[in-house]
Amino acid sequence: MNRVFHFLPAVIIAIVWPALGCNSTGSAQARLLNASPGEATLNGMINSNTFATNVSYGTASNYSSVTSGSGTMEVEVPGATSPLLNQTISLVSKTPYTIMVSGYPSSIGAIILTDNTTAPSSGNISLRIINASPSLGVADVYVVAPGTALDSVSPTVTALNFQSATNYLSMAAGSYEVYFTPTGQTVAVIDSGALSLSSGQVNSIVGLNGAVTGYTTAVLTDMN
DSSP states (O other): OHHHHHHHHHHHHHHHHHHTTOSOOOEEEEEEEEEOTTOOEEEEEETTEEEEEEEETTOBOOOEEEEOEEEEEEEEOTTOSSOSEEEEEEEOTTOEEEEEEESOGGGOEEEEEEOOOSOOOTTEEEEEEEEEOTTTOSEEEEEESTTOOGGGSOOSEEEEOTTEEOOOEEEESEEEEEEEEETTOOSOSEEEEEEEEOTTOEEEEEEEEOSSSSEEEEEEEOOO
16 A cells, blocks of 8 residues: 555656646757848747848758747847747647748748658658749749750649648659749749759758849758
8 A cells, every 4th residue: 555655646746747837848940941032131039049040042041959839930130120020830849840931021921841851762862842932923843854845744743832832752863953834834934953962862942033133943951
């Protein structure tokens, strides 16, 4: 009987401690992608803790450890007195995220993308396509050998909306070129140029407006 009484306090603590909120929610990983034309640099904060500073347009910060669970995410122009964005987000512990800020300054918004944490099978790559170009809008995307005539092949991805991303595509390692076209057309508006992608790489290809005019792409190295 004495053994039972000695055991009960430990059981009660195990049940009550989490209910009191005394357990740690753990950490997630987050990076900030500045995809908003007109915003030269951005800072990012979660629960008032800065995780990204001076992120130039068309680039992403390194991953930083952030508190998981529900919290407040803010994005600001360095030196500004008020944030561009302030929204509630929910992050899962031990999970990497890309927080993409996109759209023109007059209609700026953020989407939270869950990044890949699984290495590709031997000889393969994982590739995700992100449409962050507000002036292109809905796009077809071709991931093909460099120099391929687009009217001779079918698009790899059709009708990819602005501010959205594909799932990760498993492909053989090699040389590729990524083209974005208006949906249903075969004239490229965005062209990544030739990319040499080695076995085991996990990348995101982002289609963007140019900083001033035209279009460009960014190649992000994602977490394995």
